[in-house]
Amino acid sequence: MPLRLPPLPALRFFEAAGRLQSFKLAAAELNVTPSAVSHGIVGLEQALGVELFVREPRGISLTATGADYLSYVSEAFSLIAIGTQRLPNHRADRPIALSCAPTFAALWLLPRLAGFRARWPNVSVSVDTSHRQVGFPVDGFDFAIRMSRAPVAGMAWTRLFGERFVPVCSPAYRQTLLDEHGAASLQHATLIHVNAASEDWQAWLDATGADGVDVSGGLRVDTIQLAFEAASMGLGVALGRKPLVDGALASGALVEACAGTIASTTAYWLVSAENAESAIRRPELADFKRWLADSAAQFDSQAAA
Structure with a gap:
């Protein structure tokens, strides 16, 4: 008998x-x-005869049944994606996908990709660079770079590598911060x-013990780069993240507002599906992973020197 499956869409x-919840x-x-x-999803719930989500005014959440079913559905889609990627002609012109x-x-x-392109x-x-979660390999990504305290x-x-805060x-704004x-x-x-x-700022204040600084107000933006640009325009003080801020400091667009450099408790990690390079049989993935790790290690050693 053929398998009876719910509607695939x-x-x-x-x-x-x-x-994504x-x-x-x-x-x-x-x-x-x-x-x-x-x-x-309503049609799927009716076909299965179970409730998969709890609908609330502030959003949705999986029911216990839905969470259990999701693990099977996600694994099934992952197997389909891996099988598709293993087809003989599927990988010929497929780029390495990074989030x-x-x-x-x-x-x-x-600024470093030219080095990879020169070798390969x-x-x-x-x-x-979209702000969304990535599922391996369902979403078609090979790698993601994420901030995390641990794997x-x-x-x-x-x-x-890690960051330092x-x-x-801007040089002009720093003049307004000086006392007599x-x-x-x-x-x-x-x-x-x-x-x-x-x-962000609360972590820096806690680590340095700075007093009398109000973190409740100020200017709020959604990316680190926008924070650096706002600071260079004299709109306030941003929390610089070395190494990302090093270029702006070297050019003079930004200066250190005051003393107090601390190490972040998080680091940048390269993430992929387990055994992705061997399972999908794409040697260029192993080359890219090795190149990125080597570039990061070289950079990290120079920054620490």
């Missing part, structure tokens, strides 16, 4: 919505409307916050 809606984000990822995702934050891509990765001129690389089980993690601002003795203070500064950052 509805399963795709369910996998994306369950992984949002009908809206799933719709954006799959290029359909949120209504289509919602109706597709990373836009500031990391602009300030660290892209026939290998293409696709860089995606997470279920994927392959390679540590690249230091307050930065020529010492800089952040007590009356406008702090520039990065909404998506896992560590």
Whole structure:
């Protein structure tokens, strides 16, 4: 007897919505409307005779049954993706797909990609900087670069390097921070916050013990690069993240606002599916992973010197 399967489009809606915990984000990822995702999942629930999601005013969450079912559906899609990638002619012109934050891509990765292209001129690389979670290999990505305190089980993690935090601002703005003795203070500064950052001003204040600095106000932006640009325009003081801020400091667009450099508790990691390079039989993935790890190690040693 043939296998009786639920509607496959509805399963795709369910996998994306369950992984992203949002009908809206799933719709954006799959290029359909949120209504289509919602109706597709309702139809799936009716076909299965179970409730997969809890609908609440503030969003959705998986039921216990839905969470259990998601693990099977995600694994099934992963197997289909791996099988498709193993087809003889599937990989001929497929670029290496990498997901990373836009500031990391602009300030660290892209300036070094020329070195990779020089060694492997026939290998293409696709860089995606959208702010979304990545599922391996369902979403078609080979690697992601993520900030984390430690590896997470279920994927392959390679540590690249950590960050160091230091307050930065424009040279002109720093003059407004000086007291009558020529010492800089952040007590009356406008702090520039990065909404998506896992560590920001509170981490720096806790580590340095600086007093009298209000972190509740200031300017808020959604990327580190935008924070650096706002600081260079004299809009306030951003928390500089070395090595990403090194170029702006070297050019003089930004200066250290005050003393106090601390090490981040998180680091940049290269993430991929476990055994992705061997399982998919794409030697260029192993080359890229080795090149990126070597570039990061060389950079890290120079920064520490």
